[in-house]
Amino acid sequence: xxFSLAPWRQAALLTSPVMLGYVPLGIAFGVVCVQMGYPWxxxxxxxxxxxxxxxQFLLLSLLAAQASLTEIxxxxxxxxxxxxxxxxxxxxxxxGAGKRKPxxxxxxxxxxxxxxxxxxxxxxxxxxxxVSLLNxxxxxxxxxxxxxxxxxxxxxxxxxxxALTALFIVLTIEMMRSVRQARPFVVGLLCxxxxxxxxxxxxxLLVAIGGACLVLLADYARQRRAP
Amino acid sequence: xxxxxxxxxxAGLATLxxxxxxxxxxxxxxxxxxxxxxxxxxPAAIMTILVLFALRRLRPLGPELTLNMTxxxxxxxxxxxxxxxLHLWRGNVLLSIAAGTALYMxxxxxxxx
Numbered sequence: 001x002x003f004s005l006a007p008w009r010q011a012a013l014l015t016s017p018v019m020l021g022y023v024p025l026g027i028a029f030g031v032v033c034v035q036m037g038y039p040w041x042x043x044x045x046x047x048x049x050x051x052x053x054x055x056q057f058l059l060l061s062l063l064a065a066q067a068s069l070t071e072i073x074x075x076x077x078x079x080x081x082x083x084x085x086x087x088x089x090x091x092x093x094x095x096g097a098g099k100r101k102p103x104x105x106x107x108x109x110x111x112x113x114x115x116x117x118x119x120x121x122x123x124x125x126x127x128x129x130x131v132s133l134l135n136x137x138x139x140x141x142x143x144x145x146x147x148x149x150x151x152x153x154x155x156x157x158x159x160x161x162x163a164l165t166a167l168f169i170v171l172t173i174e175m176m177r178s179v180r181q182a183r184p185f186v187v188g189l190l191c192x193x194x195x196x197x198x199x200x201x202x203x204x205l206l207v208a209i210g211g212a213c214l215v216l217l218a219d220y221a222r223q224r225r226a227p
Numbered sequence: 228x229x230x231x232x233x234x235x236x237x238a239g240l241a242t243l244x245x246x247x248x249x250x251x252x253x254x255x256x257x258x259x260x261x262x263x264x265x266x267x268x269x270p271a272a273i274m275t276i277l278v279l280f281a282l283r284r285l286r287p288l289g290p291e292l293t294l295n296m297t298x299x300x301x302x303x304x305x306x307x308x309x310x311x312x313l314h315l316w317r318g319n320v321l322l323s324i325a326a327g328t329a330l331y332m333x334x335x336x337x338x339x340x
Contacts, residue, residue, distance in 0.1 A: 020321055021320055021321050024321065024324075024325065025324065028328070038231070042231070042235075045235060046235055046238075046239075049235050049236065049238070049239035050235065050238050050239045050242050051239075051242070052242050054277070055238060055242050056238075058238075058277070059234065059235070059238045061280070061281075062234075063231070063234060069233060069234060069237050072234055072237050072238050072241070073237045073238075073240075073241045074241075076237070076238040076241035076242050076245075077241040077242070077244060077245050078273065079242075079245075079273060079277075080241065080242045080244075080245025080246065081245055081265075081269055081270070081273070083242075083245045083246040083249075084245060084248055084249050084262075084266065086246075086249075087246060087247075087248070087249030087250055091249060091250065091254060094250070101250075105246050105247055105250055106243060106246060106247075108246050156332075156336055157332075158332065158335055158336055159298070159328070159331045159332035159333075159334075159335035159336060160328060160332060162303075162306055162327065162328045162331040162332070163324055163328045164281060165278070165281040165282065165303075165306075165307065165310075166306075166307075166310045166323065166324040166327040166328055167324055168274060168277040168278045168281050169278055169307060169310045169311055169314070169323075169327075170310065170314050170320050170323050170324060171274050172271075172274040172275055172277075172278050173311065173314045173315060174320075175270060175271045175274050176271075179267055179268070179271045181268075183268065184267075184268040184269070184271035184272040184275070185271055185272070185275045187268075187272050187275075188271065188272035188273065188274070188275030188276045188279075189275055189279065191272070191276060192275065192276040192279035192280060193279065196279060196280070196283045201283065204280055204283070205276065205277075205280055208276045208279075208280070209272075209273055209276055212269070212272040212273065212276060213269065213272075216264075216265065216268050216269060216272060217265075220261060220264050220265075
C-alpha cells in the first residue's frame with residue numbers, strides 16, 4: 001500500500017485542539033526543567049520516557065523535594081492509576097490493533113484518550129495510531145522548544161512554574177464536572193491538608209495519596225455492607 | 228546525573244505500568260463495581276491532593292494579619308483564583324492556564340524590592 005498523506009492530514013486536523021494545549025504546556029515544561037538546572041535534553045527525554053504532562057511535572061517536584069526512588073515509583077504509578085480505567089474502557093477496541101497496540105497503550109494520555117473516545121473517525125486502529133503519534137509529536141516539540149528557549153532565555157521566565165499549579169487546578173475542575181460528587185474531593189482535601197501540616201514535603205504526596213486510597217476503599221466496603 | 232536518569236527511568240516504567248496493567252491483568256475484572264468506583268473517585272482525590280501540594284507554601288497573610296506580597300503570598304492566591312474562576316466561566320484549558328501563568332509571572336516579576 002502506498003504511503004498517503006491524506007489520512008495524516010485528517011489526523012492533524014483531529015489533534016489540532018490538543019496541539020494548541022500540548023505545545024505551550026510543553027514549552028512551559030521545558031523552560032521549568034532548564035530553570036531547575038537540568039541540561040536541555042532532559043525535558044525531551046522525559047517526554048519520551050514518561051510522556052505524561054502531570055507525571056512529568058510531578059517528577060520535577062519530587063526531584064526538587066529529594067524524594068526517594070520508591071516514592072517516585074509509587075507516586076507516578078498512583079498518579080497514573082487513572083490510566084487503568086482508560087485502558088479498561090479500550091480493552092476491546094485495542095484488541096484488534098495488532099502491531100500498533102504497544103504504542104497505543106504507551107501513548108495513552110488524558111487528551112489522547114478523550115480524542116480516541118469522542119471521535120468516530122479515530123475508532124479505526126490506523127487512525128488511532130496517527131492521532132496518538134501526532135499528539136506525542138506536539139508534546140515533544142513543545143518540550144524541546146521550551147528547553148532551548150529556557151537556556152537561551154530571551155525573556156524573564158520567573159514564575160512560569162505556576163503553569164503546573166494551573167494545570168492541576170484545571171484538571172481538578174474538569175473532574176468536578178464529570179464526577180459530580182463531593183466525596184472524593186473532600187477526601188483528597190483532608191488527606192492532603194493533614195499530610196502537608198504534619199509531614200516534610202518529600203513524603204506528603206505518597207502518604208496523602210495512599211491515605212485517600214484507603215479511605216475510599218473503606219467507604220466502598222461500608223457502602224456494600226449497607227442495605 | 229545517574230540518579231536523575233534512574234529517577235526518569237523509574238517514573239517512566241511506573242507510568243507505563245499504569246497504562247499496561249489493564250491490558251495484562253485486569254481483563255477478568257472488566258466491569259467489576261470496585262474498579263468502576265475507584266476509576267471514578269481515585270483520580271478526583273489525587274488531582275485535589277496535587278492542587279494542595281502545589282499550593283502548600285501559600286501564605287496570603289503575613290504577621291499581624293498584614294498582606295504577604297511575596298511570591299508565595301497574594302500573587303499566588305490571586306493567580307490560582309483567576310485560573311479557577313476563568314475555568315469555571317469559560318472552560319477553556321489553554322486560556323485558563325495561560326492567563327493565570329501570565330498574571331503570576333507579571334506579579335512576581337514586578338514585586339517591590
